[in-house]
Amino acid sequence: MIFVMLLRLLKKGAEADIYLTIWNDRKSILKIRKRKEYRNEILDNRIRTLRTVREAKMMSEVKTFGVSTPIVFFVDQNKFKIYLQFIPGMLVRDLPNKLIINTCEKIGKIVGTLHKNGIMHGDLTTSNFILGSDELIILDFGLAQRTEKIEDHAIDLRLFKEVLNSAHVEIVNQAWLSFLRGYGKIVGASRKEKIISQVLVIEKRGRYANVV
Numbered sequence: 001m002i003f004v005m006l007l008r009l010l011k012k013g014a015e016a017d018i019y020l021t022i023w024n025d026r027k028s029i030l031k032i033r034k035r036k037e038y039r040n041e042i043l044d045n046r047i048r049t050l051r052t053v054r055e056a057k058m059m060s061e062v063k064t065f066g067v068s069t070p071i072v073f074f075v076d077q078n079k080f081k082i083y084l085q086f087i088p089g090m091l092v093r094d095l096p097n098k099l100i101i102n103t104c105e106k107i108g109k110i111v112g113t114l115h116k117n118g119i120m121h122g123d124l125t126t127s128n129f130i131l132g133s134d135e136l137i138i139l140d141f142g143l144a145q146r147t148e149k150i151e152d153h154a155i156d157l158r159l160f161k162e163v164l165n166s167a168h169v170e171i172v173n174q175a176w177l178s179f180l181r182g183y184g185k186i187v188g189a190s191r192k193e194k195i196i197s198q199v200l201v202i203e204k205r206g207r208y209a210n211v212v
């Protein structure tokens with residue numbers, strides 16, 4: 001019998017390594033959370049287990065309210081591994097500018113739906129969305145949290161705005177407005193305004209912290 005182990009490293013991240021592999025005849029992504037040498041080993045194991053389990057749980061849970069995420073094939077929490085359905089497509093980060101602007105409205109709708117259902121993503125970047133053949137898929141739920149608080153939801157928006165500002169500076173304004181349009185369609189105008197005010201509060205605080 002010939003046994004071929006298919007494993008191709010796609011990305012070495014700060015927190016996890018990402019491999020392309022096969023799971024039960026299906027193309028799969030294997031995400032392994034790595035040891036951080038500077039962290040105490042027991043604490044480090046606890047953090048990696050928590051994030052692995054949280055990611056798998058959240059990815060499955062958000063499907064129940066209509067947010068598209070990869071199917072979780074298998075979780076090995078003792079080895080900090082998750083096998084996910086491989087999603088073909090392009091990262092939103094790598095799309096042409098015009099398409100990024102359009103897609104930001106869809107991102108806004110997805111984020112609005114998460115927030116409306118009491119979930120904060122915790123790491124909203126344009127590398128955590130894949131534009132597939134007919135839908136937009138959101139990834140990377142290791143830092144997601146259950147919270148209804150305006151302050152927490154505003155942290156999600158603030159991070160996404162920062163990402164647009166640094167990775168997509170030529171289109172930041174249009175992309176941000178597009179995002180807010182989508183977000184508002186889901187959470188409603190009044191909630192949207194409250195969150196935006198909170199984002200401004202966080203930004204002011206940030207600037208003040210830079211001065212002193």
Ligand SMILES: Nc1ncnc2c1ncn2[C@@H]1O[C@H](COP(=O)(O)OP(=O)(O)O)[C@@H](O)[C@H]1O
Pocket residue numbers: 010011013014015016018029031070084085086087088091127128130139140141
């Ligand atoms: N299910 C998937 N299908 C296709 N590509 C994926 C999938 N999961 C992750 N990736 C790719 O790997 C990258 C990193 O994965 P991610 O879960 O965001 O981990 P990290 O914590 O390193 O950001 C993504 O930006 C994407 O390019």
Ligand SMILES: [Mg+2]
Pocket residue numbers: 127128140
């Ligand atoms: Mg990511």
